[in-house]
Amino acid sequence: MINKKRCPYGTHRVIEPKGFLPQAAKKIDNNMEIYSNEILINVKTLNIDSASFTQIKNSCKGDIECIKKTVLSIVEERGKLQNPVTGSGGMLIGTVEEIGPDIKTDLEVGDKIATLVSLSLTPLRIDEILDVKVDAEQIDIKGKAILFETGIYAKLPDDIPEKLALAVLDVAGAPAQVNKLVKPGMTVAIIGGGGKSGILCAYQAIKNVGKDGKVIVIEYSKENAQKIKDLNLAHHVIVGDATKPMEIYKQFSEISNLADVTINNVNVEGTEMSSILITKDDGIIYFFSMATSFTRAALGAEGIGKDVTMIIGNGYTKGHAELSLNIIRESNEIKKLFESKYC
Amino acid sequence: MINKKRCPYGTHRVIEPKGFLPQAAKKIDNNMEIYSNEILINVKTLNIDSASFTQIKNSCKGDIECIKKTVLSIVEERGKLQNPVTGSGGMLIGTVEEIGPDIKTDLEVGDKIATLVSLSLTPLRIDEILDVKVDAEQIDIKGKAILFETGIYAKLPDDIPEKLALAVLDVAGAPAQVNKLVKPGMTVAIIGGGGKSGILCAYQAIKNVGKDGKVIVIEYSKENAQKIKDLNLAHHVIVGDATKPMEIYKQFSEISNLADVTINNVNVEGTEMSSILITKDDGIIYFFSMATSFTRAALGAEGIGKDVTMIIGNGYTKGHAELSLNIIRESNEIKKLFESKYC
């Protein structure tokens, strides 16, 4: 350990450009000797952000060796696992290996934790890739990572399998925001509602709208759509391609008034306009998808004179880890579904 | 005129990709024969979006002929003036030349209007570029444009010079949002507060915070900072580079508690993190800047565990044209300042 307290935000590890914070930096220092206000983690599994994993997988045409090579070369080049195309990262689970004396924390060496800050700003060293789980979008590694003083984390609970917790915590911000935004009686649209974050959002939305409200899920594959129906996670499910705004708008308006709140949980580009069209004037759109384009959203709404409030999906909100893990505790069906996919 | 009513959103003019709305399309049809629910405009001046103009000007190293050529080739290629790098457009003023019979409107042929939808989705034909006004970021042309049925516009007022109205209407969404977000007693930060939209936002913020509140402007050039001080548009002005988050944070926290609301009005990239750092937990950030990156904002806030609500600057909100023109009517000083720059 280097006996020096450094920047709580981790700017001391930015190699270039200087003055930036680690997330925005091109390259950060992934030397694993910690400063006195850092925490060293022995990493077990990386949970790659869905937008990032999809991009890497597609550019590799699904080839595992190519995915491994891509991941290694990103970390080699940048000192962190930040996809240069999508800008996004993911998160990790591991064991606390060393805690600098100048950091206030309830952690102890040996604790199992998930980091709740993005891999796009986390110093990471990969010694070996052990396994790539394409369906789960997870990678088992031998390696280390560092948590800065302001870095948030969650201790892994005893009652939920590790990898399931990891998968859920990755998208914990989404259902927590739904809980903030959705009120009784509302009409809520969830685009990409058949995916990981979408299912958690749908569950929370059904809970919040109560008996007078309505939740409508828009999902790409018939299979996932059926799953949502079977689990009673929506009052209606639309099977459609959210990159085709006019088609989605038509289907949506045939079965419902426009949405008070729309949650966008897809992992592909070009779905801003669908979100805007199905949301009513004065409604709210919460873009959780990392594939959202700022200008397409801003100009798209203006372009049709739609007065909607559009929110950038901050991955963090207070209590988000507990709220999302509690969904797993409450719903045995979601737990089983996620276990089959992520464990 | 083609005696057929087509899509109110203008999808019938999208050449590629099919199924997209005009704003997201690569290329739209700028044939100037209107459909029965379109309006034909005889264009006088284009007001280029600041992010777009800055990009074009820089790539041309300020050369006027190069700027002209770039603008012409964009419109040639896309059928609209949408900067392929920034994705943004701007707006225009002109005279109504023809009104399709199937459109409900209070307009008459000969009315002078400003379009309030972005040039990034407006079918445009440029016959000749008459003048490029670099400081005003405006281009006088001979040409035509088309407004779709859902396209919003404002009649140009009699009491405000045309080009001044154009300049103000371009950014009308910003002060109108400030009016929605800022309450008495708040601490408000305005990044890029010395620019066009920034000045209007500062004026509105000062009005809304009242005597117990505080408005702090962060501005790049000393000259603009002084202007803000002279006009009493802020309680404090920080001269600094918003792309350097740690420096801005330091300067800001030396003179104030963190902001309840931060408005970002810059025209350069990489200022998300400054906005996040100077905003308090549970605060709101309104990104009006078109140079905002969705992922940098989303992951940046998560990266330091900051629970802020980040809003995408929708250019439209109800009553925005009137509100912003009223600022010019109320403040003779801002009127004079803008006249010297934009008229």
Ligand SMILES: NC(=O)c1ccc[n+]([C@@H]2O[C@H](COP(=O)([O-])OP(=O)(O)OC[C@H]3O[C@@H](n4cnc5c(N)ncnc54)[C@H](OP(=O)(O)O)[C@@H]3O)[C@@H](O)[C@H]2O)c1
């Ligand atoms: N803001 C944050 O902090 C944060 C944190 C983590 C993740 N994220 C982002 O959240 C998004 C969702 O993540 P996730 O893990 O929930 O992903 P996921 O499980 O892969 O789910 C994505 C869903 O979108 C659906 N979809 C894909 N293309 C579609 C289309 N054209 N039309 C309609 N639906 C479509 C998919 O349907 P099919 O499976 O049927 O194709 C799937 O159900 C990603 O963009 C990710 O980057 C954001």
Ligand SMILES: NC(=O)c1ccc[n+]([C@@H]2O[C@H](COP(=O)([O-])OP(=O)(O)OC[C@H]3O[C@@H](n4cnc5c(N)ncnc54)[C@H](OP(=O)(O)O)[C@@H]3O)[C@@H](O)[C@H]2O)c1
């Ligand atoms: N969301 C929407 O619908 C919409 C509509 C219109 C415009 N916009 C966007 O709004 C933004 C502002 O437009 P505008 O017309 O007000 O632009 P503007 O008049 O050019 O103002 C930009 C301001 O930002 C300042 N600035 C530039 N770099 C800075 C830095 N590194 N640190 C601190 N301040 C810096 C500039 O200062 P100096 O002059 O001293 O360099 C200037 O005062 C643009 O990004 C534009 O694209 C959005």
